[in-house]
Amino acid sequence: MITVEGFGQSANLGKVEPRPMITVEGLAKSYNSTPVLRGIDHQQRQGEAVVLIGPSGCGKSTFLRCLNRLEEPDAGRITIGRVCVEAGQREGDGEQHRRQQELRLQAGMVFQSFNLFPHLTALQNISLGPTVVKGLPRPQAEELGRQLLAKVGLETKADFHPGQLSGGQQQRVAIARALAMEPQVMLFDEPTSALDPELRDEVLRVMRQLAEEGLTMIVVTHEMQFARDMADRVLFFDSGRVAESGPPDEIFSNPQNERTREFLKKVTTR
Amino acid sequence: MSDAWRCSRATWLPLVFLLAGGREFPLQAQDHLQSIRASGVLRWGADAEGGAPYVYPDPQQPERLIGFECDLADALAAKLGVKAKMVQNEWDQLIPALERGNFDIILNGLEITPENQQHISMSLPYYVYAQQIVTRKGTEHLVSLTELKGRRVGVLSGSVAQRLIEGEGGADLRIYPGNVEALRDLKAERLDAALLDLPIAIHYARPDPALKFSGTAFAPGYYGIGARKQDITLLAALNQAIGELSQEQVLERIYRKYGLWDERQAALEDYRPAAVAAQKPISTLHEWPRYLPLLLRGAVVTVELSVLGMALAVVAGLVVVLVRLYAGAPLSGLAQAYVEVMRGTPLLIQLFLIYYGLPEIGIRLNPFFAGILGLGLNYAASEAENYRAGIQSIPRGQTEAALALGMGRWQTLRHVVLPQALRVVIPPVTNDFIAMFKDSSIVSVITMVELTKVYGMLAMSTYDYIGLGLMTAGIYFALSYPASIFAGRLEKKLSYDHR
Numbered sequence: 078m079i080t081v082e083g084f085g086q087s088a089n090l091g092k093v094e095p096r097p098m099i100t101v102e103g104l105a106k107s108y109n110s111t112p113v114l115r116g117i118d119h120q121q122r123q124g125e126a127v128v129l130i131g132p133s134g135c136g137k138s139t140f141l142r143c144l145n146r147l148e149e150p151d152a153g154r155i156t157i158g159r160v161c162v163e164a165g166q167r168e169g170d171g172e173q174h175r176r177q178q179e180l181r182l183q184a185g186m187v188f189q190s191f192n193l194f195p196h197l198t199a200l201q202n203i204s205l206g207p208t209v210v211k212g213l214p215r216p217q218a219e220e221l222g223r224q225l226l227a228k229v230g231l232e233t234k235a236d237f238h239p240g241q242l243s244g245g246q247q248q249r250v251a252i253a254r255a256l257a258m259e260p261q262v263m264l265f266d267e268p269t270s271a272l273d274p275e276l277r278d279e280v281l282r283v284m285r286q287l288a289e290e291g292l293t294m295i296v297v298t299h300e301m302q303f304a305r306d307m308a309d310r311v312l313f314f315d316s317g318r319v320a321e322s323g324p325p326d327e328i329f330s331n332p333q334n335e336r337t338r339e340f341l342k343k344v345t346t347r
Numbered sequence: 348m349s350d351a352w353r354c355s356r357a358t359w360l361p362l363v364f365l366l367a368g369g370r371e372f373p374l375q376a377q378d379h380l381q382s383i384r385a386s387g388v389l390r391w392g393a394d395a396e397g398g399a400p401y402v403y404p405d406p407q408q409p410e411r412l413i414g415f416e417c418d419l420a421d422a423l424a425a426k427l428g429v430k431a432k433m434v435q436n437e438w439d440q441l442i443p444a445l446e447r448g449n450f451d452i453i454l455n456g457l458e459i460t461p462e463n464q465q466h467i468s469m470s471l472p473y474y475v476y477a478q479q480i481v482t483r484k485g486t487e488h489l490v491s492l493t494e495l496k497g498r499r500v501g502v503l504s505g506s507v508a509q510r511l512i513e514g515e516g517g518a519d520l521r522i523y524p525g526n527v528e529a530l531r532d533l534k535a536e537r538l539d540a541a542l543l544d545l546p547i548a549i550h551y552a553r554p555d556p557a558l559k560f561s562g563t564a565f566a567p568g569y570y571g572i573g574a575r576k577q578d579i580t581l582l583a584a585l586n587q588a589i590g591e592l593s594q595e596q597v598l599e600r601i602y603r604k605y606g607l608w609d610e611r612q613a614a615l616e617d618y619r620p621a622a623v624a625a626q627k628p629i630s631t632l633h634e635w636p637r638y639l640p641l642l643l644r645g646a647v648v649t650v651e652l653s654v655l656g657m658a659l660a661v662v663a664g665l666v667v668v669l670v671r672l673y674a675g676a677p678l679s680g681l682a683q684a685y686v687e688v689m690r691g692t693p694l695l696i697q698l699f700l701i702y703y704g705l706p707e708i709g710i711r712l713n714p715f716f717a718g719i720l721g722l723g724l725n726y727a728a729s730e731a732e733n734y735r736a737g738i739q740s741i742p743r744g745q746t747e748a749a750l751a752l753g754m755g756r757w758q759t760l761r762h763v764v765l766p767q768a769l770r771v772v773i774p775p776v777t778n779d780f781i782a783m784f785k786d787s788s789i790v791s792v793i794t795m796v797e798l799t800k801v802y803g804m805l806a807m808s809t810y811d812y813i814g815l816g817l818m819t820a821g822i823y824f825a826l827s828y829p830a831s832i833f834a835g836r837l838e839k840k841l842s843y844d845h846r
Binding site for chain 2: 182
């Protein structure tokens with residue numbers, strides 16, 4: 078049977094030597110010989126919520142997009158769960174292609190601009206992935222979709238098209254859509270940046286709930302309060318590198334890096 | 348009788364003339380003989396496209412026109428003390444063009460018939476023609492009109508041969524824009540026989556080893572020069588000139604030069620102009636119950652051609668665009684080349700290649716399928732471009748969201764991109780569908796008798812371009828308007844932005 082609460086058992090299960098859920102080694106990426114990622118190493122245990130902050134153009138979004146192969150990295154190795162993909166091989170390679178698909182199934186993605194499918198209802202948006210990719214029968218996929226809509230507080234909007242929903246509601250549907258594939262990890266790429274301030278909370282509330290349930294997640298955001306409250310660890314990105322990392326209290330109260338201090342000063346006095 | 352490639356385009360031209368001022372527009376009241384003498388030029392209208400042996404480009408020197416009517420025009424002009432100048436005009440539109448004043452006379456195998464004399468004057472005859480049946484070597488004898496019944500017979504559009512076969516009835520009549528095409532199809536075994544004027548048969552069919560004359564020529568008639576009704580002194584001068592040329596045996600010399608002299612020409616002497624009873628002008632609008640059904644029968648063919656042609660274009664276009672956007676390097680380049688070539692060359696040429704060119708490599712399509720193939724393959728290029736614009740209008744984020752869910756490329760296309768693109772491409776595809784309704788008239792060049800062709804044929808015999816034109820335009824509109832309403836409804840139905 079399908080259960081919705083199956084994403085990575087709760088955090089306290091992994092007290093004994095938790096094996097890393099995400100391992101990134103030497104990830105590098107350039108656009109037209111301009112380096113965007115300059116060799117990133119990152120490890121994240123199961124159930125850990127990591128927040129990426131940093132000035133725009135620092136590479137944090139690219140990092141996220143490399144993790145599920147929306148961008149092809151130039152170098153490095155990415156392991157999520159048991160799936161490992163190495164950069165360099167072309168997509169035409171059958172085996173590489175298969176593993177890339179598997180990697181994508183490990184990681185759910187939530188976009189800044191929602192990217193809901195406008196021709197489908199909220200429910201269809203959620204059930205499309207499971208039916209098409211996993212071959213789940215439609216009734217079961219729709220049952221799963223209704224459970225997820227309820228989870229994000231939109232059970233009454235199942236038959237609405239994205240165009241009939243507010244931005245916050247759309248983003249919650251988008252989260253439900255990603256959850257429907259039952260990923261090991263959720264990637265959030267500035268999920269609230271396109272939203273009016275009064276609509277951000279409903280999205281952040283859902284994300285908070287997911288973090289509390291022990292879902293492994295990486296969030297790129299400018300919501301410093303959210304980072305402070307929710308993150309197990311904060312990574313400060315600067316010029317394609319991880320300039321500083323640590324628990325939110327340390328980073329926000331006592332930043333060691335000069336660039337971190339500058340950045341935090343800017344965003345907190347804004 | 349000239350042998351010309353007559354495109355259906357020619358049939359709407361007169362309508363344009365009418366709308367721009369009507370037949371009365373350029374007519375001067377006085378006789379043209381004086382102005383011809385003053386300018387020193389006699390302008391004669393004829394069609395040199397495939398016009399041998401009447402008037403045609405010299406194969407050795409294509410910029411020069413030759414033919415027995417060329418020599419005749421020079422001789423006539425000399426008698427009038429002027430120079431002759433040929434004016435090119437579609438053959439079946441020579442009479443309206445003369446009435447408009449595009450040239451002074453028609454000298455191009457125009458038969459002296461009561462129909463032709465309704466609108467213009469005809470001179471004394473200058474040649475006695477007859478009809479010749481031509482078949483393939485080795486086929487049984489088909490020597491008379493009655494024996495042509497049940498056979499596929501090719502004729503030139505608007506010719507005496509067409510009228511003879513229609514009068515006799517029973518034959519599977521195929522109407523061609525030119526005699527050359529009819530003889531080609533005869534050789535390609537798409538016809539059992541062709542009926543044409545003897546001079547054309549002598550020039551084109553006699554030297555061809557694959558063809559033979561079947562029986563002797565029959566149904567003699569006279570060619571005469573056409574002049575405007577009010578040009579009475581010009582006509583008298585032409586008649587006098589023809590008489591003199593005949594007596595001086597200039598005519599005989601010219602016809603012998605082209606191998607056209609025969610004993611029938613003695614009948615030139617016997618010609619007595621018959622009094623032509625003026626017919627009441629026909630108003631097809633008042634007699635619509637007679638004409639509308641004929642037009643509607645043509646409309647059925649138009650609908651069949653464009654619906655099937657569009658169905659082919661819609662499917663083939665999708666294949667082309669998918670190959671172009673998603674296949675590997677050599678294939679996608681091929682698809683792009685297909686689009687460029689089909690868009691960059693005229694539909695008319697493509698049709699000729701499919702219908703007359705393919706038989707040379709053993710592919711023989713009937714006119715209906717050749718027409719559908721031509722229209723469909725041509726429009727496929729345009730539909731492919733419509734689809735490409737539609738697919739590329741879908742934001743990149745849609746594809747990314749689908750890929751992030753783990754969908755493959757084809758799944759992404761099938762479930763995310765194409766359903767959204769469909770709505771975007773409905774207006775341009777509808778537009779093309781309506782355009783094809785009208786473009787389908789071009790297949791009349793490969794003997795399909797569709798709506799515009801029926802209009803042209805009826806207009807030629809009734810001269811009621813306005814009445815028939817209004818009816819024909821009305822039918823086209825009645826067909827295309829529901830299509831655009833349907834497309835509008837479909838677009839609304841597929842709309843998902845209900846805000």
